[in-house]
Amino acid sequence: MDQKDQRPYKLVWPLQAMPLARAMSLSYALLIVYVSLNPFDFDFRNGIEAWAWVDAPLPRFITLFDVSINILAYIPFGFLLVFAAYPRWRNFVALSMALSLSALLALSVETLQTWLPTRIPSLMDWWANIFGGLLGGLLAIPLGPQWLSGSVIRRRFDQWFGLNWAACALFLLFPWSQIYPQSSWLGTGVWGHAIFGSIDWGTIVINQVVQETVITALCWLGVALLLSSGLRTKAPQWRILMGLLCLTVVMKTFFTALQFGGDFSLIWLTAGALWGMVLASLLLWRTLQLNQKTRFNLALLCLVSGTIAINILPDNPYFILNLRHWHQGRLLHFNELMRWVSVVWLPIALVWMIYNALQLKPKH
Numbered sequence: 001m002d003q004k005d006q007r008p009y010k011l012v013w014p015l016q017a018m019p020l021a022r023a024m025s026l027s028y029a030l031l032i033v034y035v036s037l038n039p040f041d042f043d044f045r046n047g048i049e050a051w052a053w054v055d056a057p058l059p060r061f062i063t064l065f066d067v068s069i070n071i072l073a074y075i076p077f078g079f080l081l082v083f084a085a086y087p088r089w090r091n092f093v094a095l096s097m098a099l100s101l102s103a104l105l106a107l108s109v110e111t112l113q114t115w116l117p118t119r120i121p122s123l124m125d126w127w128a129n130i131f132g133g134l135l136g137g138l139l140a141i142p143l144g145p146q147w148l149s150g151s152v153i154r155r156r157f158d159q160w161f162g163l164n165w166a167a168c169a170l171f172l173l174f175p176w177s178q179i180y181p182q183s184s185w186l187g188t189g190v191w192g193h194a195i196f197g198s199i200d201w202g203t204i205v206i207n208q209v210v211q212e213t214v215i216t217a218l219c220w221l222g223v224a225l226l227l228s229s230g231l232r233t234k235a236p237q238w239r240i241l242m243g244l245l246c247l248t249v250v251m252k253t254f255f256t257a258l259q260f261g262g263d264f265s266l267i268w269l270t271a272g273a274l275w276g277m278v279l280a281s282l283l284l285w286r287t288l289q290l291n292q293k294t295r296f297n298l299a300l301l302c303l304v305s306g307t308i309a310i311n312i313l314p315d316n317p318y319f320i321l322n323l324r325h326w327h328q329g330r331l332l333h334f335n336e337l338m339r340w341v342s343v344v345w346l347p348i349a350l351v352w353m354i355y356n357a358l359q360l361k362p363k364h
Contacts, residue, residue, distance in 0.1 A: 021080055021083035021084040021086075022084040024080050024084075025077065025080040025081050025084045028076055028077050028080060029077065029105055031337075032073060032074075032077065032105065032109065033105075033109060034337060035073075035334065035337060036109040036112075036113065036119075037109065037112055037113065037116065037119075038336055038337070039118075039336075040116075041116065041117065041118070042112070042115045042116060043115050043116075043117055044115050046115060046117075048114050048115070049114075050111050050114055051111070052114060053110055053111070053113075053114055053121035053122060053123065054123060056121075056122070056123070058122070058123070058124055066125075067124070067128050070125050070128035070129050070132065071128050071129075071131055071132040071135070072132060073129070073132060074102050074106070074129045074130070074131075074132030074133040074136065075132045075133070075135050075136040075139070076136060077098075077101075077102055077105070077132075077133055077136060078098040078099070078102050078132065078133035078134060078135065078136025078137040078138075078139075078140070079098075079136035079137065079139055079140045080136075080140075081094070081097060081098035081101055081102070081133075081136075081137065082094045082095060082097075082098050082136075082137050082140035082141060083140060085097050085098070091141060092141070094137070094140075094141070095134075095137040095138065095141060098133055098134075098136065098137035098140075099130065099133055099134050099137060101133070102129060102130055102132070102133025102134070102136075103126075103129075103130045103133070105129075106125070106126050106129035106130060106133075107126065109129075110122070110125060110126050159232070159234075159235060160231055160232060160235045160240060161230060161231065161232065161235075166230070166352055167227065167229075167230020167231070167352075168230070170227065170230070170345070170348070170349050170352065171227055171230070171244065173341065173345055174223065174227070174244060174248065174345065175244070175247050175248040175251045175252075176251070176338060176341050177338075177341045177342045177345035177346075178248050178251070178252055178342070179251065179252065179255045179338045179341075179342075180335060180338040180339045180341075180342040181256075181259070181268075182342070183310070184211070184212045184215040184216060184219075184272075184273075184310060185212065185216050185252075185268055185269075185270070185272075185273035185276065185277075186215075186216050186219040186220045186223070186248075186273075186276070186277075187215055187216070187219055187306070187310045208272065209270070209271050209272040209275075210272070211272065211309075211313055212270060212272025212273055212276060213271075213272040213273075213275045213276040213279065214276070214309065215272075215276065215306055215309050215310055215313075216272060216273050216275075216276025216277060216280065217275075217276040217277075217279045217280040217283070218280075218302045218303075218305050218306035218309065219280075219302070219303070219306040219310075220245065220276065220277060220280040220281070220284075221280040221283055221284055221287070221298075221299075221302050222298075222299045222300075222301075222302030222303035222306060223299075223303070223349075224241045224244075224245075224280070224284050225284070225287060225288075225295045225296075225298055225299035225302070226299045226303065226349055226350075226353050227241060227244070227349075228241065228288060228295060229292060229295065229296065229299075229353060229356060230352075230356075237288050238284060238285055238288055241284065242281060245277065245281070249269075252268060253265050253266060253269075256268055259335070293357075296353065296357050299353065300350075300353075303346065303350065307346070
């Protein structure tokens, strides 16, 4: 029997520990550290004491955006910590732990920002982070551990992915890998011309609509077939993957509006992007009926071909022109993180897919 088709283990509640919540708490803490301290250009000889920010006056200008971001950033952290502490610590004891760890993490980050030329540590930020951790913990307590086991989300996860947590992680990360601006929609694996070299096309003219249609179709068909190998056979694979595509479109539209302004929120949805999605989705409907080995080979062919096309073919001139309207501003460090997600998603997904193929290969 295929591993992804195995019946999920029946969890015994409410006495079962939650290793996933603990792993997610640690991952989210590392994410906070990255976003808060990037680009890590510390200057420990600037003559400022580590705790100077505690006694410093409040910033002259305090914006609602900065306060909101500092609160919202720690709500998921406090939320996850309450579940991570279970079953050894529960209810308000777990809430106290979530509050303490949120305060400790925020204290460490603010202190390290003392030696970053591009950051200004503030006591206001620290209190906002603590308040966010408190809100997250308060949201988690009424839900209880049964929320993770009995919720619709958890039941859907069991029905769709079984025990395949890696496939679920790739599935959830895919929309985020598309946020960073790119020359072709759904064009994963963009490394510029670092691998294939810079090519002088001279007077060669390429139809941009056709180019983007082909690249979008190849990338979406390849990604969808790749992710389908992590879904259970009885799951409604086409509907799940189309739902993922719709979620990706919504997120891309929202973050494009933040990055370029509301008037440019759909600037990425070109004729080539639209036709590429339609063409690939129709092909996906048919190719999901193929056996797993054929789907693996087809996904690999599509992704390799799409990656080569993205990196060899010239960038869309309209895309280059639109980058002039890109106002990164407060999202500078977020965009840097999303750029890395965009770069590493495809290699990680390919390694996972090849590993799965080798595991399923019959042994002689």
